[in-house]
Amino acid sequence: MxxxxxxxxxxxxxxxxxxxxxxxxxxxxxxxxxxxxxxxxxxxxxxxxxxxxxxxxxxxxxxxxxPDSILEGGFKACIARLEKAKDVLVIEDTTTMKYWHQVAEELGELGGNKDRPSRGFLVHTALAVERETRDILGLLDQQWWIRETDRPGRNTRKKRPYAEKENFKWQRSSERIRERVSSTNSLIWVCDREADVYEYLEYKLRHEDRFVVRASYNRTVAGDAGHLWDQLRSEPVKYQRTVQIQQRGRHRGMRPKNARPARTAKTEVRACRITHTPQGKSPIKLHAVYVSEPKPPKDAEPLEWMLLTTEPIDDNSDIESIIKIYEQRWMIEEYHRVWKTGCRAEDRRFQxxxxxxxxxxxxxxxxxxxxxxxxxLNAQSKASCEQVLSTPQWKCLYALVNPGKRLPRKAPNVKWAAQALAKLAGWIPTKRGMPPGYLTLWKGWSMLESRVEGWLLAMDQRCSMVAL
Ligand SMILES: [Mn+2]
Known part of the structure; x- marks a missing residue:
């Protein structure tokens, strides 16, 4: 089997x-x-x-x-799933894969300590997530490169053509995805401040690609205010929005200064159409959504997002969905983290x-x-667990965590499945009600998988005994 x-x-x-x-x-x-x-x-x-x-x-x-052929096959598998999906977020970001063993000599410098700079690959990933359901569809692209050691210094950066700059990765990713998919109409790209590059925005608009990019620069805009931030601050508040800010600073590789406690932020939302008017280049028309926190608590960094987008901003629900799109960006960071810690990608010792x-x-x-x-397992916790587990899987899981009990006729819900898998992996519910982490769930799931086969065999024998 x-x-x-x-x-x-x-x-x-x-x-x-x-x-x-x-x-x-x-x-x-x-x-x-x-x-x-x-x-x-x-x-x-x-x-x-x-x-x-x-x-x-x-x-x-x-x-x-x-290695690229392995990736390419996997991208195709994702594209096959894409055809059935509605709006799909293409969430992109770059990460570093660092190595210290012998292979490091072949790899590029990644900064850090001057005497012993870390070395490794740079990887830019495009993760496809269905907008409504938040289902992860797979990887649409991944670019790998090594930074050349004798790379020209910062002062020559401006002289290099755009296509040779590292920042070209955003456009290259779109180009590569465009070659793989039949249409980009249902795709919405989601990128952080690093992608606030005029050439990139102009490229996306020219190809009629949809996107939500967080702004980094206070760009010149047509109108009295003159600049992006001033323009948005002069707009009336559309609505107020309460944001739950999660605690940060527990995981590996996080700098202590980036840590923050959990809190609730009361923010104001503004939005308008803008025309960016760069010197010597053609103007571009965009929508901007500005989320700001007028009264942050003492010592807390105020929450502020300036989003540039192609999505409509006709009413508050349009604006809200743009913010919701950007709120999904953490998934790409989580993905890179799972790749490194869940799969121990940086601990592999190939020479x-x-x-x-x-x-x-x-x-x-x-x-x-x-x-x-x-x-x-987190999604719709009240839905049937048959969305994530097969019938034999949930029945076997039930028998494992409730020994001696009769099997229910109907499949329990997803929440039950998550707890049962975690229990199988030895997880004990905490008083604070923290849900089990993905590695615990994974461990439970793989334990279940190795048991299902034996359980099915046993059931088969029992059934044939009854038949006798
Ligand atoms: Mn980034």
């Missing part, structure tokens, strides 16, 4: 063009096993089969397997950068799957 992980690996990687069907089989076999235990090493997930281990390492070290890239490409999709499970 094939496991759910194996089926998933087939769905994601069967479209990869690796030049030889046997390589696809190898990739799917390994990815399925790695997906069941995302944190484990390649050695340990191939344990028990010498031939599998040897074949897997040969695959990961095979120079004829282009050549291409070998490392092959395994990271596989892990990039496993990280998506971990997030899919978690959002699935």
């Amino acid at each position: 094939q496991t759910a992980s194996h089926q998933w690996a087939h769905e994601i990687f069967s479209r990869c063009e690796l030049g030889d069907r046997r390589r696809n089989r190898r990739l799917i076999e390994y990815a399925g096993r790695q997906a069941q235990h995302p944190q484990d090493s390649t050695h340990s997930v191939c344990e028990g089969s010498g031939a599998l281990k040897e074949g897997t390492f040969r695959f990961l070290r095979n120079e004829r397997v282009d 050549a950068s291409d070998n490392l890239r092959r395994i990271l490409a596989i892990l990039a999709f496993i990280a998506v799957r971990i997030m899919q499970l978690r959002t699935g």
Whole structure:
């Protein structure tokens, strides 16, 4: 019997063009096993089969397997899901993948300590999330590059053509996605302040792409106010909005100065049409939405978002949905975090950068799957758990956490499934009511997966005994 992980690996990687069907089989076999235990090493997930281990390492070290072909196949799997979805958010951001072992010599500097700069890859990801349901559809693009060490200094940056600048990554991502999808009409790009680049905005408008980009620059705008921030501040308040700010500063790699306590912020929302009038370049027309906090508590950084968008701002509900879109941006940061901590991407010890890239490409999709499970389990908690678990899965789960109890006729809800999976993984509910984390859920889920097979066999025997 094939496991759910194996089926998933087939769905994601069967479209990869690796030049030889046997390589696809190898990739799917390994990815399925790695997906069941995302944190484990390649050695340990191939344990028990010498031939599998040897074949897997040969695959990961095979120079004829282009790491980009692994990614490309996975993007196609996402696009297949895209066709059925309505509005889809394309949430983009860049992260660094750092390494300290021998392979680091092959990789680029990433700043940090001058004497011992960290080295690694830069990775720019485009994550597709369905707007209404917030379902994670998959990866639409991922660009990898290494920063050249003898990169021209900051003062020469202006002289380099736009297409050679690192910031061109935003446009390149759109170009690559455009080549893969039949239409970009249903896509809405979501980017942070880094994407506030005139050339990028102009490119998006020219292609009639939809987007929400957080503004970084106080751009010149037509009208009396003259500049973006002044213009928006002079607009009447459309409505007030209460925002729950989550606590931050608990996870790995977070600078202490970026930490903040949880609080409730009372904000004001303004919006208007603007025309940006840059010197010597053609003007561009955009919508701007400004969220600000007039009275922040002492010592707290006031909440402020200036969003540039193509989406309509005709009424308050239009404006609210633009803010809601931008509020989903954290998912890309979460995704990069799951890739690193949930799949231990930075702990992989391959000695050549291409070998490392092959395994990271596989892990990039496993990280998506971990997030899919978690959002699935958080989403509509009162909905039937059959949205996230198969019938045998929930029945087996029920039998495992309620030994001796009779199975319910109807599937319990998603909230029950999340708690039961967490319990299976040894999680104990806390007094503060904190929900289980994604790694706990994942552990429970993979434990369940390994038990379902045996449980089905046992049920089968029981049924045949009854029949006798
Ligand atoms: Mn960023």
